[in-house]
Amino acid sequence: MDVKTLCLGVLTEGDRTGYEIKQRFEEAFNHFFGAGFGSIYPALAELTRRGLVTCESVEQEKRPDKKVYSLTPAGRKALVDELVATPPRHKVRSEFLVLMYFAHLLPPERVAEITEQMVAHWRPVIEGIERCVLASDAAEIQPGMRFAAGFGRAVLGAAAAYVDQNRHDLVAAVAGRTPDEAALAAAE
Amino acid sequence: MDVKTLCLGVLTEGDRTGYEIKQRFEEAFNHFFGAGFGSIYPALAELTRRGLVTCESVEQEKRPDKKVYSLTPAGRKALVDELVATPPRHKVRSEFLVLMYFAHLLPPERVAEITEQMVAHWRPVIEGIERCVLASDAAEIQPGMRFAAGFGRAVLGAAAAYVDQNRHDLVAAVAGRTPDEAALAAAE
DNA sequence: ACCACCATGTAAACGGTTACATGATTAC
DNA sequence: GTAATCATGTAACCGTTTACATGGTGGT
Numbered sequence: 001m002d003v004k005t006l007c008l009g010v011l012t013e014g015d016r017t018g019y020e021i022k023q024r025f026e027e028a029f030n031h032f033f034g035a036g037f038g039s040i041y042p043a044l045a046e047l048t049r050r051g052l053v054t055c056e057s058v059e060q061e062k063r064p065d066k067k068v069y070s071l072t073p074a075g076r077k078a079l080v081d082e083l084v085a086t087p088p089r090h091k092v093r094s095e096f097l098v099l100m101y102f103a104h105l106l107p108p109e110r111v112a113e114i115t116e117q118m119v120a121h122w123r124p125v126i127e128g129i130e131r132c133v134l135a136s137d138a139a140e141i142q143p144g145m146r147f148a149a150g151f152g153r154a155v156l157g158a159a160a161a162y163v164d165q166n167r168h169d170l171v172a173a174v175a176g177r178t179p180d181e182a183a184l185a186a187a188e
Numbered sequence: 189m190d191v192k193t194l195c196l197g198v199l200t201e202g203d204r205t206g207y208e209i210k211q212r213f214e215e216a217f218n219h220f221f222g223a224g225f226g227s228i229y230p231a232l233a234e235l236t237r238r239g240l241v242t243c244e245s246v247e248q249e250k251r252p253d254k255k256v257y258s259l260t261p262a263g264r265k266a267l268v269d270e271l272v273a274t275p276p277r278h279k280v281r282s283e284f285l286v287l288m289y290f291a292h293l294l295p296p297e298r299v300a301e302i303t304e305q306m307v308a309h310w311r312p313v314i315e316g317i318e319r320c321v322l323a324s325d326a327a328e329i330q331p332g333m334r335f336a337a338g339f340g341r342a343v344l345g346a347a348a349a350y351v352d353q354n355r356h357d358l359v360a361a362v363a364g365r366t367p368d369e370a371a372l373a374a375a376e
Numbered sequence: 377a378c379c380a381c382c383a384t385g386t387a388a389a390c391g392g393t394t395a396c397a398t399g400a401t402t403a404c
Numbered sequence: 405g406t407a408a409t410c411a412t413g414t415a416a417c418c419g420t421t422t423a424c425a426t427g428g429t430g431g432t
Contacts, residue, residue, distance in 0.1 A: 001283045002419065009290050019383055028289070032282040039420055041385055062428055064383050080293050088284035088302045090309075090347075094220040095189045096276035097339060101216070102197050103332030105268050111332075114276045121278075143361035144291030144299075151285060151350050158346035159278075162339050173331035190391065207411055227392055229413055250400055252411045 001086045003035045004043040008079040011053060011071040013140070018044050018067065027132050028145070031125055031152040044069055052078050100170070108175040115167035122160040129153050189274045191223045192231040196267040199241060199259040201328070206232050206255065215320050216333070219313055219340040232257055240266050288358070296363040303355035310348040317341050 010016060010024045018041050025035050044067075047053045052075035058066040071079075096118055103111045133141060133149040172181070198204060198212045206229050213223050232255075235241045240263030246254040259267075284306055291299045321329060321337040360369070 001286060006286065009286070012290075012293070017383075018385090019381095029286070032280050032285040034279065034281070034420090036421070037384080038386090038422070045385090060383085064385095064427080066383070079290075083287060083290055083294055084298060086283055086287060088287055088306055090280070090282040090284040090306065091222065092220050092278070092280050093222075094278040095274055096278040097220040097336045098189060098194065098197070098217070099271060099274060099276055100332045100339070101336040102200075102267075102271055102330075103335065104330045105200070106271055110272060118276055118278065142289075142292040143358055144288045147291065147354060147358045148285045148289040150354060151288070151347065154350040155343055155347050159339065159343050162342040166335060166338060170331055170335045205411075206413090207409095222392090224393065225412080226394070226414090233413090248411085252399080252413095254411070 001082065002043070003039045004047055005079065005082050005086075006033060006035065007040065007043050007047060007069075008052060008071060008075050008082075011069060012076065012079065015068050015070045017069070021069075027128070031129060031156060032148070047075065050078075051075075103170060103174050106174070108171050111174050112167070112171045115163050115170070119160050119164050119167075122156050126153055126156050126160070129156075189270065190231070191227045192235055193267065193270050193274075194221060194223065195228065195231050195235060195257075196240060196259060196263050196270075199257060200264065200267065203256050203258045205257065209257075215316070219317060219344060220336070235263065238266075239263075291358060291362050294362070296359050299362050300355070300359045303351050303358070307348050307352050307355075310344050314341055314344050314348070317344075 006025065006029065007021055010021050010028075013024070016024065018037070021044070022035070022037060022040055025033070025040070029035075044053065044055070048055050048069070052072060053069045054072055056068050056070070058068055060066055096114065099106065099114055100111075129149045129152045133146055135141070194213065194217065195209055198209050198216075201212070204212065206225070209232075210223070210225060210228055213221070213228070217223075232241065232243070236243050236257070239260060241257045241259055244256045244258070246256055248254055284302065287294065287302055288299075317337045317340045321334055323329070
């Protein structure tokens with residue numbers, strides 16, 4: 001499964017331009033599948049070439065032409081076939097956790113900074129997920145979309161909570177103090 | 189940050205062969221950073237070429253020569269420099285969640301099967317994380333390693349719990365029933 | 377003035393996955 | 405006999421990331 005498949009998926013929700021598809025990626029798939037223009041535009045070109053989407057150019061004043069893509073019946077079939085055949089992988093690649101794993105090689109202040117950054121980073125992502133499920137045209141939201149959103153909220157919430165609750169002890173330990181000593185230091 | 193950095197990291201724990209490094213990836217980094225032989229062996233070759241590790245061949249009976257890699261002072265410095273400069277990203281790429289998002293396009297039995305598979309998949313991963321932190325030579329385990337393990341346990345535990353608790357409702361909804369109807373169906 | 381938004385695309389670089397290639401040992 | 409473990413490596417392929425290229429509109 002690649003960006004092409006996700007583009008077909010977005011187009012099941014209605015006709016879209018490449019730009020709009022990118023926005024949809026950020027709204028809906030942000031927490032589990034990333035894609036930039038550099039992968040979306042070539043994907044759309046390839047899907048057009050294969051006849052899985054059609055493309056209609058719309059003239060605009062003072063802007064480049066819009067290209068509105070639509071899913072073809074063949075495209076819908078290709079999407080379903082691919083989804084049915086895709087094994088359910090779930091990969092995490094976390095430079096953050098690598099950094100934490102080797103925290104004893106970093107300055108303690110850096111460890112403190114990184115953990116703070118991550119907690120701050122996840123908060124708006126979780127809010128974005130909730131905003132997406134509470135969107136106005138709630139009738140269009142399928143149960144699986146709620147499921148994916150709930151998953152993101154639960155998992156990122158757990159991540160943020162874990163880091164927030166354990167970062168002080170980690171920084172103290174990396175600074176060569178026991179949690180008790182750190183509590184004393186904090187009490188001064 | 190790439191596989192090369194992680195190899196340097198593993199070698200801070202002691203001299204290792206490529207094969208042993210791969211095993212260490214599976215024990216310690218499994219839940220946040222994957223790597224196969226196809227990326228580890230070339231990484232080691234490149235690190236040797238750059239003088240960041242040294243390589244000593246050890247003859248073995250009836251097996252290919254072992255190549256034992258050791259971190260050089262330059263390698264340790266390169267590792268620390270890279271860690272300090274690395275922004276703390278945390279990326280998820282989940283074909284599983286894509287499948288869930290588009291669950292309404294799949295046969296309900298397939299949705300049931302996938303969710304079961306995922307719950308079953310995470311259980312041994314969590315056990316592996318716990319085994320790793322409870323290892324015999326516990327003195328060698330740094331606080332950051334415990335932190336990363338605790339994170340994995342918390343987050344994968346939340347993931348497995350969420351899927352396990354919500355999969356029945358999802359399957360019911362995808363099958364075109366309300367949870368109430370599904371409860372009635374289940375009671376028959 | 378500057379930044380964000382709208383709008384599309386190309387091309388090189390990078391890095392990881394997968395398949396291939398070899399081959400003995402040990403345990404079920 | 406079949407699979408797992410030990411042990412190393414190469415090469416093609418694939419897909420993403422990043423940088424580049426262009427340019428008007430609207431808000432602070």
